Amino acid sequence: MAEITAAMVRDLREKTGAGMMDCKKALVESGGDMEGAIDWLRKKGLSAAAKKSGRVASEGLVGVASGPNVAAMVEVNAETDFLARNETFQNFVAEVAGLALSVGDDVEALKAATFPGTTHTTQDELVKLIATIGENMSIRRAKVLRVPSGTVATYIHNAVKPGLGKIGVLVALEAANEHEALETLGRQIGMHVAAARPEALDISNVESSALEREKNVLREQAATSGKPAAIIEKMIEGRIRKYYEEVVLLEQVWVHDGESRVKQVVQKAGGTLTGFARFQLGEGIEKVATDFAAEVAAAAKG
Numbered sequence: 001m002a003e004i005t006a007a008m009v010r011d012l013r014e015k016t017g018a019g020m021m022d023c024k025k026a027l028v029e030s031g032g033d034m035e036g037a038i039d040w041l042r043k044k045g046l047s048a049a050a051k052k053s054g055r056v057a058s059e060g061l062v063g064v065a066s067g068p069n070v071a072a073m074v075e076v077n078a079e080t081d082f083l084a085r086n087e088t089f090q091n092f093v094a095e096v097a098g099l100a101l102s103v104g105d106d107v108e109a110l111k112a113a114t115f116p117g118t119t120h121t122t123q124d125e126l127v128k129l130i131a132t133i134g135e136n137m138s139i140r141r142a143k144v145l146r147v148p149s150g151t152v153a154t155y156i157h158n159a160v161k162p163g164l165g166k167i168g169v170l171v172a173l174e175a176a177n178e179h180e181a182l183e184t185l186g187r188q189i190g191m192h193v194a195a196a197r198p199e200a201l202d203i204s205n206v207e208s209s210a211l212e213r214e215k216n217v218l219r220e221q222a223a224t225s226g227k228p229a230a231i232i233e234k235m236i237e238g239r240i241r242k243y244y245e246e247v248v249l250l251e252q253v254w255v256h257d258g259e260s261r262v263k264q265v266v267q268k269a270g271g272t273l274t275g276f277a278r279f280q281l282g283e284g285i286e287k288v289a290t291d292f293a294a295e296v297a298a299a300a301k302g
Helices: 006-016 020-029 034-052 081-085 087-103 107-112 122-133 180-196 208-223 229-247 262-269 292-300
Strands: 059-067 070-078 137-146 150-157 167-174 272-280
Touching: 006 020, 006 034, 020 034, 059 081, 059 087, 059 150, 059 167, 070 087, 070 150, 070 167, 070 272, 081 087, 087 107, 087 122, 087 137, 107 122, 107 137, 122 137, 137 167, 137 272, 150 180, 167 180, 180 262, 180 272, 208 229, 262 272
Parallel strands: none
Antiparallel strands: 059 070, 070 137, 150 167, 167 272
């Protein structure tokens, strides 16, 4: 059997990120063959990752990446907030965001795509990361916006490092050409979206079911006033206008001055706002309360 040296163990650890003892065992099992040892660790990683796949992952990071007339945003979840400060995890999220620029925002396609700098898939890289770090993780969602000309600006609220944070926004602005003022406006709109949480770009994009539900609530509220039906309908019309001002981006009051409408700001700049996306880390994920003592006891039993 080939001699397993400290240099071989160190080399394998650098290539895989696995623990020192696991690397030594992998080399022993493979008879000192480096590629065989990597395969052994990957198989072990798959097993380790499977045990963690049922745990709720609602922390993590939102990452953004930009290219000419295009930008991408992804959310990669993990179990603990601590992992958001892990450089290996941060690099993974940044690479996935960059990959989405060319692959698109279909999550399954992203998982199947070759991970940058490797010959294996992004899902394989994720599995290796799960096994190395010891937390369940998942690529939850992605969004890519493009414009024929102009810019797709990105904004990260309270970034932990450039392009990574817990709230991310993409803003698509069409214009005859890209220029610094347009990019600045895009970032300002991104800040507005992060704060104001619009649900639709314009009135025509408001979901009909949400609008009808709002009208029904308003109609019932107005009916208790005892006013004639014609007056009630006018009251509802006024309240629906107010509803649009709350949920429609172009109708919202510009947070930067508290007076203008977003649509007025965009028109003044000579551009057209064609789309936006807002990701807030963990939104919509049900966090399961756990009994820490019971979890430790279960872990102790293996």
